[in-house]
Amino acid sequence: MAEKRLMYGNHAVVEGVIAAGCRFFAGYPITPQNEIPELMSIRMNAIGGVFIQTESEIAAINMLFGAAAAGKRAMTSSSSPGISLMQEGISYIAGADMPVLVVNVIRGGPGLGNIAPAQSDYYQATRGGGHGDYFTITLAPNSGQDLFEFPKLAFELAEKYRNPALILADGLLGQMMEPVEFSYEPIDPKSLPEKEWALSGCKNRERRVVRSYDLKPGKLEEWNWRRLKKYEAIKKNEQRFEAIDCDDADLVVVAYGTCSRVSGAAVRMARVKGLKVGLLRPITLWPFPTDVLRDMSQRVENFLVVEMSCGQMIDDVKLATECRSKIHFHGRPGGGVPTPPEVFTKIEQALGGGR
Amino acid sequence: MKKIFGRPDGLTDTLLRYCPGCGHGIVHRIIGDLLVTLNIRERAVGIAPVGCSVFADEYFNCDMIQPPHGRGPAVSTGIKRSRPDCIVFSYQGDGDLAAIGTAEIIHAGARNENITIIFINNAIFGMTGGQLAPTTLPGMKSTTSVQGRDIEKQGYPIKVCELLSGLDGPYYLERCAVDTPKNIIKTEKAIKTAFKNQIDNKGFSMVEILSMCPTGWGKTPIQAKKWITDVMAQYYPLGVFCDRSKEEK
Amino acid sequence: MTKEIIIAGFGGQGVVSSGIILGYAGLIEDKHVTFFPSYGAEMRGGTANCSVVISSEPVASPIVANPDIVVIMNEPSLARFEPTVKPQGLLFFNQTLITSRPKRKDITPIPVEANAIAEELGQGRIANMVMLGVMAKKTGLLKIETLKKAQRKRFIKADEEQLSLNDKALERGYALL
Numbered sequence: 001m002a003e004k005r006l007m008y009g010n011h012a013v014v015e016g017v018i019a020a021g022c023r024f025f026a027g028y029p030i031t032p033q034n035e036i037p038e039l040m041s042i043r044m045n046a047i048g049g050v051f052i053q054t055e056s057e058i059a060a061i062n063m064l065f066g067a068a069a070a071g072k073r074a075m076t077s078s079s080s081p082g083i084s085l086m087q088e089g090i091s092y093i094a095g096a097d098m099p100v101l102v103v104n105v106i107r108g109g110p111g112l113g114n115i116a117p118a119q120s121d122y123y124q125a126t127r128g129g130g131h132g133d134y135f136t137i138t139l140a141p142n143s144g145q146d147l148f149e150f151p152k153l154a155f156e157l158a159e160k161y162r163n164p165a166l167i168l169a170d171g172l173l174g175q176m177m178e179p180v181e182f183s184y185e186p187i188d189p190k191s192l193p194e195k196e197w198a199l200s201g202c203k204n205r206e207r208r209v210v211r212s213y214d215l216k217p218g219k220l221e222e223w224n225w226r227r228l229k230k231y232e233a234i235k236k237n238e239q240r241f242e243a244i245d246c247d248d249a250d251l252v253v254v255a256y257g258t259c260s261r262v263s264g265a266a267v268r269m270a271r272v273k274g275l276k277v278g279l280l281r282p283i284t285l286w287p288f289p290t291d292v293l294r295d296m297s298q299r300v301e302n303f304l305v306v307e308m309s310c311g312q313m314i315d316d317v318k319l320a321t322e323c324r325s326k327i328h329f330h331g332r333p334g335g336g337v338p339t340p341p342e343v344f345t346k347i348e349q350a351l352g353g354g355r
Numbered sequence: 356m357k358k359i360f361g362r363p364d365g366l367t368d369t370l371l372r373y374c375p376g377c378g379h380g381i382v383h384r385i386i387g388d389l390l391v392t393l394n395i396r397e398r399a400v401g402i403a404p405v406g407c408s409v410f411a412d413e414y415f416n417c418d419m420i421q422p423p424h425g426r427g428p429a430v431s432t433g434i435k436r437s438r439p440d441c442i443v444f445s446y447q448g449d450g451d452l453a454a455i456g457t458a459e460i461i462h463a464g465a466r467n468e469n470i471t472i473i474f475i476n477n478a479i480f481g482m483t484g485g486q487l488a489p490t491t492l493p494g495m496k497s498t499t500s501v502q503g504r505d506i507e508k509q510g511y512p513i514k515v516c517e518l519l520s521g522l523d524g525p526y527y528l529e530r531c532a533v534d535t536p537k538n539i540i541k542t543e544k545a546i547k548t549a550f551k552n553q554i555d556n557k558g559f560s561m562v563e564i565l566s567m568c569p570t571g572w573g574k575t576p577i578q579a580k581k582w583i584t585d586v587m588a589q590y591y592p593l594g595v596f597c598d599r600s601k602e603e604k
Numbered sequence: 605m606t607k608e609i610i611i612a613g614f615g616g617q618g619v620v621s622s623g624i625i626l627g628y629a630g631l632i633e634d635k636h637v638t639f640f641p642s643y644g645a646e647m648r649g650g651t652a653n654c655s656v657v658i659s660s661e662p663v664a665s666p667i668v669a670n671p672d673i674v675v676i677m678n679e680p681s682l683a684r685f686e687p688t689v690k691p692q693g694l695l696f697f698n699q700t701l702i703t704s705r706p707k708r709k710d711i712t713p714i715p716v717e718a719n720a721i722a723e724e725l726g727q728g729r730i731a732n733m734v735m736l737g738v739m740a741k742k743t744g745l746l747k748i749e750t751l752k753k754a755q756r757k758r759f760i761k762a763d764e765e766q767l768s769l770n771d772k773a774l775e776r777g778y779a780l781l
Contacts, residue, residue: 055462062426066433201398211421265664339669
């Protein structure tokens with residue numbers, strides 16, 4: 001086992017991205033993710049990678065578009081308002097079937113909001129986010145270790161399916177320090193295979209075109225139907241989740257990211273009190289782990305959805321459980337972070353034992 | 356029979372769909388020639404903008420990418436920094452470059468990004484039907500300034516070469532026109548310089564080209580050429596605005 | 605064993621550093637740890653606080669609502685965090701700078717002349733080290749030697765003179781009880 005290092009979540013992302021063989025970062029400062037570009041500027045400089053502090057998030061995402069089209073692993077990070085600015089670019093990148101990694105360290109919104117942790121960008125992340133019919137693979141870490149490991153997974157999925165991937169963190173995960181184990185050998189970018197679609201100059205081959213448009217009648221429709229097949233494959237193959245104590249549960253708490261940590265503590269409190277409560281933590285938010293929830297809803301009577309928002313993921317839980325179970329909700333929007341006793345109280349109430 | 360003139364290998368064998376008398380075809384031809392004569396076609400990556408020349412990705416016989424409106428310089432930066440051996444050129448219209456993409460062009464210039472920008476200034480939004488552009492002349496009619504551009508309400512045009520020449524970053528800035536054979540030859544020379552600068556790792560080079568849009572202007576092709584000479588080039592003077600090679604000597 | 609700790613004070617009192625030192629110390633002793641600071645607007649000269657969890661099991665929640673232990677460096681933080689302490693919890697407070705006294709009877713208050721001792725050692729800003737020393741002794745949570753190692757991980761750029769002074773402050777705190 002490699003040595004564990006105490007690290008900020010934001011720093012773990014940087015090390016994870018570099019270990020994943022990415023040598024291209026472009027981004028713009030915004031709290032609470034500034035530690036990412038700060039450390040990235042030092043690390044990329046040290047290893048001969050590209051670091052660009054851009055004039056805007058719009059420029060950053062489009063630099064990624066260029067770098068990805070050139071066949072390179074490329075990433076940016078931002079927080080909610082900046083991610084909103086990137087949506088145009090993400091739509092084009094999805095439309096051109098290019099793999100990039102975008103990390104969103106979510107803060108309170110809407111508007112300038114605040115800089116406290118939030119999960120209120122769930123809809124934006126899981127419904128495409130920009131214009132047009134598309135989805136982005138979305139991973140939800142809940143620890144420093146995940147923040148180190150998910151960039152590699154995100155690049156692999158993004159490249160396998162030629163689709164943008166998002167890591168949806170929040171201010172707490174970014175600002176928290178935890179021990180992180182560098183759990184795999186860093187990837188040498190030179191060892192990554194050349195992409196058969198990359199723009200690199202058309203020497204000894206046909207020229208290549210990267211684009212998201214087709215004005216010929218019927219062509220775009222065909223293209224979109226083809227992309228839907230890709231999305232269906234992702235939904236079939238890539239649903240990821242973690243289920244704790246769910247087998248005998250009368251109530252299952254559904255929570256991701258920071259809320260899954262808080263809820264995990266609440267579930268422990270409930271078990272100590274003899275309540276049969278479990279935790280289902282979606283790791284992929286898109287594709288949402290619909291299958292496991294559908295199965296659970298055959299026997300679990302109550303689900304409690306805990307989110308740092310007014311309630312967004314709850315829609316996916318309702319869709320997955322197909323009206324079979326009772327869906328309860330506990331939300332903290334605008335930068336509020338729930339505590340374990342708070343969630344425990346909701347569990348008691350949902351089970352009818354609360355005050 | 357000996358063939359003395361033909362389509363250059365730098366252009367695909369595709370029919371250009373531009374309007375009769377449009378300047379894009381002339382500039383495409385120049386670039387297509389230079390891709391071959393400078394021997395860069397096989398390492399070129401071109402950027403086709405949003406606008407009439409969105410179809411440039413079908414016309415240039417090299418790798419091409421089509422980014423969001425105005426973001427050509429950012430996409431170029433991503434490609435060039437990822438593959439420094441590629442010759443990256445961003446072909447942009449005036450709506451693309453001087454309206455929605457103002458920030459990207461200024462900052463690519465400020466960074467002296469080693470890319471080549473071909474900037475087509477026809478003083479109008481062509482593709483969308485002749486609306487007011489950031490380059491529309493005072494008093495000039497468009498579909499969103501039917502009485503003519505009112506500087507009280509719609510402000511002044513942006514002179515991009517003058518604007519960028521205020522920066523320390525750019526290596527080479529020149530404004531040309533394609534209204535006369537003489538000016539077309541000058542344009543070819545300028546674009547050649549802009550490509551050579553990138554080949555020699557000199558940095559950011561932009562050629563602004565005053566170009567005809569007979570359809571958007573409501574003129575015949577002949578009138579359109581004459582209007583560039585008589586009116587447009589008076590407002591947008593031709594010439595070199597910045598050439599750092601002079602400082603190096 | 606899981607101990608939830610909140611450290612609170614003014615910006616500049618070494619609140620965040622104390623939390624990170626506890627984090628390093630926990631890691632050195634092979635425990636599970638999390639550290640979460642208040643950040644952003646609050647970090648510019650206002651109040652600062654951080655949550656630390658040290659546990660023999662993986663830490664579920666890094667968010668601490670009801671701490672087992674609070675370390676209070678200034679007056680406003682006493683008012684804010686005293687009510688949150690778990691019954692039978694420990695409340696360490698910097699008596700030099702805090703004039704009011706904890707009111708709750710179901711917790712154990714531990715007054716520490718942290719700033720006075722730090723000044724005596726020649727540097728007011730190491731009051732946080734004195735507090736950490738006292739806490740280590742009272743709780744038995746971490747070894748004093750571990751804290752000494754941990755502060756060296758935190759202040760990686762500090763000179764030896766400063767690091768030894770920090771050690772002294774830790775020892776003085778440890779010797780108080």
